[in-house]
Amino acid sequence: MQKQLSALIVEDNEQDATLLVRELRRGGYDLSFDRVDTADAMRAALDTGIWDIVLSDYSMPRFNAPAALALVRERNLDLPFIIISGTVGEETAVASLRAGAHDFIVKGSLARLLPAIGREMREAELRVEKKKIHEQLLISERMASVGLVAASVAHEINNPLAILVSNLELASEQIDRLLAGALGEDVPGLLTEHIRGLAAPLRDAHEAAERVRLIARDLKVFSRSQETDCQGPVDIHSMLEFAIRMASNEIRHRARLTRDYREVAAVNGNESRLGQVFLNLIINAAQAIPEGNASNNEIRIVTRMEAAGRVAIEFHDTGAGIPADVIPHIFDAFFTTKVAAVGTGLGLAICRRIITEHDGEISVTSRTGSGTVFRIVLCAANQLASAKPAASVKALAQRSGRVLVVDDEQMLCSAIERILGANHHVTTVTSARDALGKLAAGERFDLILCDLMMPEMSGMDLHDELRRSIPDQVKKLMFMSGGAFTDNARAFLARSSSEMIDKPFKSAALRQAVQRFLQ
Ligand SMILES: Nc1ncnc2c1ncn2[C@@H]1O[C@H](COP(=O)(O)OP(=O)(O)OP(=O)(O)O)[C@@H](O)[C@H]1O
Ligand SMILES: [Mg+2]
Numbered sequence: 001m002q003k004q005l006s007a008l009i010v011e012d013n014e015q016d017a018t019l020l021v022r023e024l025r026r027g028g029y030d031l032s033f034d035r036v037d038t039a040d041a042m043r044a045a046l047d048t049g050i051w052d053i054v055l056s057d058y059s060m061p062r063f064n065a066p067a068a069l070a071l072v073r074e075r076n077l078d079l080p081f082i083i084i085s086g087t088v089g090e091e092t093a094v095a096s097l098r099a100g101a102h103d104f105i106v107k108g109s110l111a112r113l114l115p116a117i118g119r120e121m122r123e124a125e126l127r128v129e130k131k132k133i134h135e136q137l138l139i140s141e142r143m144a145s146v147g148l149v150a151a152s153v154a155h156e157i158n159n160p161l162a163i164l165v166s167n168l169e170l171a172s173e174q175i176d177r178l179l180a181g182a183l184g185e186d187v188p189g190l191l192t193e194h195i196r197g198l199a200a201p202l203r204d205a206h207e208a209a210e211r212v213r214l215i216a217r218d219l220k221v222f223s224r225s226q227e228t229d230c231q232g233p234v235d236i237h238s239m240l241e242f243a244i245r246m247a248s249n250e251i252r253h254r255a256r257l258t259r260d261y262r263e264v265a266a267v268n269g270n271e272s273r274l275g276q277v278f279l280n281l282i283i284n285a286a287q288a289i290p291e292g293n294a295s296n297n298e299i300r301i302v303t304r305m306e307a308a309g310r311v312a313i314e315f316h317d318t319g320a321g322i323p324a325d326v327i328p329h330i331f332d333a334f335f336t337t338k339v340a341a342v343g344t345g346l347g348l349a350i351c352r353r354i355i356t357e358h359d360g361e362i363s364v365t366s367r368t369g370s371g372t373v374f375r376i377v378l379c380a381a382n383q384l385a386s387a388k389p390a391a392s393v394k395a396l397a398q399r400s401g402r403v404l405v406v407d408d409e410q411m412l413c414s415a416i417e418r419i420l421g422a423n424h425h426v427t428t429v430t431s432a433r434d435a436l437g438k439l440a441a442g443e444r445f446d447l448i449l450c451d452l453m454m455p456e457m458s459g460m461d462l463h464d465e466l467r468r469s470i471p472d473q474v475k476k477l478m479f480m481s482g483g484a485f486t487d488n489a490r491a492f493l494a495r496s497s498s499e500m501i502d503k504p505f506k507s508a509a510l511r512q513a514v515q516r517f518l519q
Contacts, residue, residue, distance in 0.1 A: 002030040005117075008045055010056035010068045012037040016107065020055060020084065027114040038062050042071050051079055052124075053117060058085030058092070069101055078127055080120035084113070135333035139353060142346055143276075157216045158482030159409050162504035165213055166415040168206040169507045175199050213504050214245070233266035233381040234274055236311060240301055243278035250286040255297035255318070262304040264311045265380035273354045274378075277362075280347040281315045281374050287342065288319025288372060309380040314373055321368040330364070400424050401446030401518045406435045406462070407480065408454045412503075416449065419507045420514060432457035439470050447517050448473065452481040452489060452500070460492045478517055480505075 005024065011017045017035050024031050034049060036042045037060050045051075054072060056065045065083045072079055083096055086107035093104040103116045178195055244257060251257055267274075285299045300316040322330060329335045331352045336345030355362045358378055366372040405416050405428040413428035420426050427445075429435050432454060439445075452459040459479050466474045481489075482503040493500065501513050 002028055004052075005029040005031050005121075006050065006052050007031060007033045008042075008049070008051045008054045009033050009035045010037065010042060010054060010060075010063065010065070011035055012057065012060040012062070016057070020110070020113075023110050023113060024117075027117075029117075036063075039067060039071065042068055046071060046075055046077065051077075052121065054079050054081045056081065056083050058083055058088045058096075065096060065101070066099060069096070069099055073100055078124060080117075080124050082113075082116060082120065084110075135349070136353075139333060139346060139350055142344075143350060146276075154216050155482050157212070158503045159412060161209065161213055161216060162482070163409065163411045163415050164209045165206075165504045166412075166419055166507055166510075168202060168209055170415070170418050172199070172202045172206050173507075175202060216504070217502075231268060231270060234269050234271040235266055236264055236274075236303060236313060236378075237261055239271055239275045240278055240303070240313070242275050243282050244301075246279050247282040247286060250283050251299060253291045253294055254286050254289040255294055255299045258298060258300045260300060260302040264303045264305050265309065267311055267358070267360075267378040268381040269358045269378070274358070277351045277354050277376070278313075278315075280351050281376075284347060284374075285315055285317035285319060285372070287338065288317055288321075305380070306377065311378050311380050313376045313378070315375075316371065316373045318371045321370055321372055322364070322366040323368050327364065327366065331362075398423060399515065399518045401514075402444070403427070403514065404429070404435060404438070404443075404445040404448045404450075406430075406432055406448065406450040406454075406459070408451060416510070419510055423511070424514065432459065432462040435462060436465060439466070439473055444473065445476055447478060447514060448476045449478050449480060449514075452479045460489065463492075463496065463498065478513070 007024070009017050009020060011020070014035070021031060021033060034045050036045050039062075042063070054068065056068045058065045065085070069081055072081055080102045081100065082103045082105060083093075083101050084105045084107055088104075096104060102120050105112050105116060175195060175198055179192075179199065240259075240261075244251075282299065282301075289297045289299075297318045298316070299318075300314075302312075302314040302316065304312050306312050326337065331348045332345070333349040334345040335348075336343040338345075352362055355376060355378070360376060360378040362374065362376050364372065364374050400423050403420055403424045403426045405413050405420075405426060407413050407416070407428075408430050410430055413430060417426045417428055427438070427443075429438065432450070433456065435448065435450070436457075450459040450462060457465075459477075463474065463477055466477070478499045478501065479493075480501050480503050499513070499517065501510065505513075
């Protein structure tokens with residue numbers, strides 16, 4: 001098969017060029033070429049054509065090889081540049097090679113030309129390949145580090161947050177109850193007033209803590225992005241909402257956000273990675289809009305089903321738009337038009353990689369001055385989003401039990417004791433060893449609510465120890481976790497049949513989980 005080659009020939013002498021072309025075609029190349037002999041013509045050819053190689057004469061009346069080479073390098077083009085000249089001495093040849101030319105061939109002895117072109121083409125290919133691998137590596141590293149940071153931040157926040165949320169919730173409930181009638185007639189009016197005054201600030205604090213809880217939960221979603229096996233039907237709208245929440249700070253001062261959501265099927269994939277894609281696109285849209293005129297700018301997110309079970313998701317913005325000559329580069333790793341503090345140019349490269357992994361497509365249309373649309377198309381999962389069976393709403397019959405709480409955070413133990421204490425007999429310990437001590441001494445519980453990750457002896461160690469020495473209590477274990485799983489923990493959860501509740505939890509969720517467990 002003929003090899004295709006598109007060569008830019010820099011040569012003033014038409015006969016020499018014809019000779020060269022004949023030589024290349026004889027050598028088996030399916031050649032397309034253009035001939036230039038001035039800087040302007042060369043510039044135009046480089047800017048409009050796609051070339052595999054430059055073959056340049058050394059000196060011409062109006063141009064020369066070093067100037068031609070400089071034009072190539074100015075444009076950061078990785079093009080093999082071979083000088084073919086009849087008149088030049090060794091010193092000039094060496095200087096040219098130093099300046100970045102790939103080879104120097106004497107006119108009249110073109111025998112070396114074909115092997116030289118073959119070699120340079122192969123090497124250029126290798127360079128492209130190497131660059132691609134390097135970029136892929138950097139993208140992977142960035143994705144991994146985002147996941148790691150998110151996981152550890154979420155984990156650090158979760159324990160104090162669990163304490164905060166449950167105590168605030170309890171205090172609010174208590175006050176509501178007092179105000180709703182538990183306060184007898186004999187309570188002086190002034191005290192009632194004071195208690196009423198506490199209700200509003202507590203409600204606000206509780207609401208704010210609830211917002212932090214949602215943020216921490218979102219961070220955990222990010223930390224799961226590394227789990228490639230985390231494939232499931234992804235609900236596109238809830239991941240879009242996740243991305244919108246994460247980007248809200250960037251959006252607020254720049255644009256109104258509008259949603260044009262139609263009913264769409266779930267897609268198969270990794271929800272965390274798709275969330276990352278949506279977040280990148282929303283942040284790009286926001287950053288394309290200058291601050292300060294939010295009411296006249298819009299970021300619009302559109303979802304709809306397309307024929308053949310495909311889900312389309314579009315991100316429209318009224319930002320600056322992307323110039324036509326920039327568009328071909330925006331998906332390249334490290335291509336950015338932003339200052340270093342704002343952009344590294346990895347966002348879209350990551351998006352394209354993730355969408356390709358999902359067998360989807362990502363495309364862009366843009367007009368400078370009027371805005372940009374990024375469009376993603378993904379395949380619908382076979383079944384419509386298999387909505388988890390809604391948690392049974394019918395009230396569970398109240399049943400009370402003996403509950404052992406094991407958590408190294410004393411304050412969290414106390415909070416749980418306050419939440420469950422009204423209905424259950426609650427004992428708390430701050431280490432797995434103390435729990436084991438009680439059990440070994442013969443105490444028995446209907447539920448052992450145990451933190452998964454603790455220093456010294458973890459919940460998993462407790463599980464294994466119980467299985468060995470006190471097997472009747474193993475099935476009483478329910479774990480609590482704030483995320484940030486180790487590989488060990490992940491494997492443990494996969495094989496154990498124990499239940500798990502995520503920290504931080506809402507009091508009602510904890511009460512319900514305990515009721516369900518005791519049924
Ligand atoms: N919605 C948009 N409107 C205008 N230009 C855009 C838009 N999205 C992307 N671009 C252009 O594409 C370039 C590359 O985007 P990309 O997301 O890959 O990197 P970045 O946003 O510059 O940096 P990073 O995402 O790594 O913080 C941007 O610098 C910008 O010039
Ligand atoms: Mg970006």
